Amino acid sequence: MREKMIDKGIEVEEKKGREGGERLFMKCFGDFYASAEKLLVWRTKKCAELLAYLFSRQGEGVSSVKITDILWENKNAGSAKSLFYTTLSYLRRELAQAGFPDLIKKSGNLYYLDIEKVDSDYKRVSQIIEKGDDTKIGQKEIEELVTLYTGRYMEGMDGSWLIEYREEMECRYLKKVREFSKRLIERQQYEEAELLLKKGISIDNYSEALSEWLIICYIKMGEGKKAVKEYERIKELLDTEFGVKINKNLNKVYLSLFERE
16 A cells, blocks of 8 residues: 555656646666656666766766767767767757756856756655654654665666666665664664665575574564574575575574574
């Protein structure tokens, strides 16, 4: 039910942008798309990639030279420059037709996206994970994190430039998953912690830290069989993939399960 409510909430934001003609919605986790009255359809894949790149810079200006070096790295300078201006023209036209003629701006020789006119799942996830360590996180926010983070950052898009953004976002997200889960367990909110930890593991199933906290969570819940299953999963995965043993601390947590019996 919550997933539908969150999805509905996103639709409300998109509708608000359409009626006001002021905001565009971008989905960044999993497949990337932009929508206003309907999904925007790009004339070329490079139009979508250029928009994605400018969005990823979050309003920071970038020169045409750097854009061409990144998005057309295999083209010579003259050809890349021509392709950039053609793509920029297509993109601006498509945005204008959707009601956003001034979304891409230029200051001096720098291009940037008017990020204040854009709503996104990235913005909401960032708001949640940027909360301070002492800030309480509620059930609604836990479910939002799980629901909105449907895949890696712009997962369906190619481009070597995306690697840095994906890894940075994933590190921030998983760091907060660990922090939030720890606090939830301390407050005996075990079901919320389990939900969040399982989502984190679906993103990084090699993480011993996440597995350790999930096992602790299961122990606290009295779910011994689930704790054993998770331990065996991470143990077999690390041994098969990397030929390494589980760290001592995780082993210690696991062995504590049997000391309770």
